[in-house]
Amino acid sequence: MTSATRMGVLALLWGSGFLWIKISLNEGLTPGWITLVRCALGAAVLLVLACAAGQRLPRDRATWGRLGVAAFFCNALPFLLFSVGEQTVDSGVAGVLNATTPLWSLLIGLALGTERPLRAGRAAGLGLGFAGVLVIFAPWSHGSGLTSWGALALLGASASYAVAFAYMARRLAGRGTAPLALSAAQLLAATGLSTPALATGGAGAVTWEGLLAVAVLGVLATGLTFHLNYRMIAEEGPTAAATVGYLLPVVSVGLGALVLGEPLTARVVAGMAVVLVGVGLTRPRRRPGPAGRARTNGPARSGPGLPGPTGSGSAGSRGCRADQAAPDRRDTP
Template sequence: MTRRSPGEDEDTVSEGRALLAMGALALMWGSSFFWIKIGLNAFSPTQLVLVRLVLGAAVLMALCLAQRHRLPAGRRLWAHLAVAALFHNAVPFLLFAIGEQTVNSGVTGVLNATTPLWALAVALVWGLERRPGRAQLGGLLLGFAGVLLIFAPWSATGLVSWGALAILAASASYGFVMVYEGRFLADAGASPIALAGAQMLTASGFLLLVMPVAGTTPIRLEPGALAAVAVLGVFSTGIAFALNYRLIAAQGAVATSTVGYLLPVVSVLLGTLLLDEALSPRVVAGMVVVLVGVALSRRRPAPVAVPAAAEPHAPAR
């Protein structure tokens, strides 16, 4: 019998914990569309998003206090945070809530899976992604072909509607802001949790500005819907963001990003099993095509080997 070393045992335990954490993150983020659907029974979209952001910000700020993280400083940094708060929180959260008034939560999760495709498209347009490989371009085209299959504008049963377009716009907003944050906030020199907390506080301020216009609908005191929004804000927003940053620090951004493949699966299962949402074979096929496209779009072309004789000489120091 082969004996395992203590180091191997520790690696196995840490890997197991990472897998559990990734599963928990997939469940919290994937279930957010389920909670939104239930929460809309009590709140208007604007009210729901404001409560979600305030609760999420409260969780993150409490973690900042407990871990003694300082809020970021500097006008330029806060300007970038304002852009991130608008396009990572306020706008997409609101668009998802508006869209789910008419679109199933499972379909919402499927359309949200297009976020990496939008991010790649934005990076290409912005000139930040140089020399994309054939797999990336093929994945981009395949992913958007999957979206077209889901929408099916040629069919009477297609999903072309303002609600579905709002959800797709929310995913595009995520894609844009992922590239923006990578360029302007990745090396901000502040704690990621502090950045996220400041970002959500700013997004809450944006929603407060909208409340007098779009948030005056009376709230229905339905216990299930109130509990759903509480779970959405505390777990699917605040704790999920904090857990995501911990996983990135422990496992790396690439490994953590694989959680994205599980989100549509979680949202579809919850919607089908608990909300009796029906998914047509066309939508399921579109989801598969989108996920394959996303997987291909994340492949990086192999680096071209440079012969030793052709390598440039290092400059004299």
Template sequence: MSTTTGAPTASAATTNTPATTARRTADEHTTAATAAPPASLRTGTGTGTTIPKTTGRARGWPLRFAALSLVWGFSFLFIKVGTQGFAPLQVTLGRVAFGALVLLAIVVMKRDRLPRSPRTWAHLTVAAFFLNALPFSLFAYAELTIPSTLAGICNATSPLWGMALSVVALSEDRPSRRRVAGLGLGFLGVLTVLGAWQGFTGTDLTGTAMALGASLCYAIGWIYVRRTLAGVPHSHLSMSSAQLLLATAQLAVVTPLFTTAPTHYPIIPLLAVFALGALGTGFAFLIQYGLVAEIGPTTAQMVTYFIPVIATAAGVALLHEQLSWNTPVGALIVLAGAALTQSKPRPSTPPLPRPGSPTD
């Protein structure tokens, strides 16, 4: 949310969540994001915007870390509840619209400015499609036929897609043996979640493919952002706001063509869509950006590995979704593989000279 599933953006999800922040917090996956990722919203590619220097760990960061994990973990539950009252595209439109309103309000409060360059807006249009409009819609459609728990686990494959695509798209990003092993381990985890040895019995392959495709979108979007928006001199807040605004415009055009306007607005699904947008796609970005500034991207990226756990717990406890043994086992394998793809070998250090031996 992320994606995230959060809200991966070109400057964080989800579910399963902002792109720049998400990429920098997980790979550096989104968000939107944005911002993926990271499961990662979380493992995307950065935009080149600078990350604030860490000035010391504030005492309250564990609470904000937990809040971000909960918000992005619950995003998949919000999607499921939202689609019980509205069409998937309407859920997605509400999500990005509420998220954009939150960020734009903060832009006004902070007297920040949106980008002015037509070139930046053109690239953000593509980023909004791959990091917000398309993956958010795919997750919403997927959850018509698959549990929110499975959607949350599929979101965690984003780092795997990101590493696989970076081999082709980013010549400077050559994988080590450890990362290749992580890629293989991660997809083995996906097969475990789906129960491949049973012939995928009981699994809706179309819905699962949509959820996996959403995670793939995050990886594509992050790589695009890294290649086109690196070094753009705008704040994360400004870029993310513009991106969500563009995603809202895209969905505002498409949604009326494929859905009919709702005749009534059931309160529970409406509140779910509001929470998904305002919290999971708006405030979540601000929390994540603050965490990156305070504790650094390496620690902040760990939120990625809590998202599928929380999504699974929420789906089982609140939606009474069934959970077979292979789902949590496969999820752990996926997360282990994702962690390997993001790991870097420790720099080798020369052995210490023995006592009495000559030194240079």
């Protein structure tokens, strides 16, 4: 499989997470159940992969405590907020708003002092990125703007990812001797933390289509995409994985329009373009040395700047990767 094909497959699986959330909601599942099942199935996939790789779950309480915090901000909370938000917002718009995570990460880094003072280019990118969000929301447009609790929940999910990345960079970075097992443990913790979310929303008549959609969301768009992203970073380096991140909102918007018939408005497309340009400008420019130009021979410590719904992978997804914590990283919603 060529690099371009691999990136396309990963972007399609990762970016489809917003579509599966929307279908699950339309077919009777509540946000709480979607969150719980997604975490549980993603954990199951990663546990199988970890066992196949001979990796064991962590045993010390300190690591599990850190993983619990990461699981809340990187999985349980954003997964729930994405599902809540998509009750009133199109899946394509959800994917675009997810792309704002690097902007929130930069703001948090500035507040914590982990980011150097911004130069003109990155400052302009930060302002441009949030200007794109404003274009999408269009609060000045009465009756056609997106300002709602659902849209704010989606922004909250993206900000939660950013909080998780900042925490993981400080508390979990460098513990990646068993990355599959660590991420499986994180999603196991997220499964437990998601249980109270079952109280959110009223129960509906769940269809087989809804069950299939949430199964695909957990197995493919969360568990499998993590593994594919891990392989891409290990074999082709973080730059290739970061490129996939920029494709996610394009995939989510395209699938929403093709599969669900969501309106592809000029305002949303323009806002998406402005957000992505702004995110691109905020990425730090580094001159790679000889080691930086070489292909990565093992797991990298940084991942895509635009997490997906598993992030991640998602991590994003993409549940977030415990061994890839970095402020500019996804996973999958």
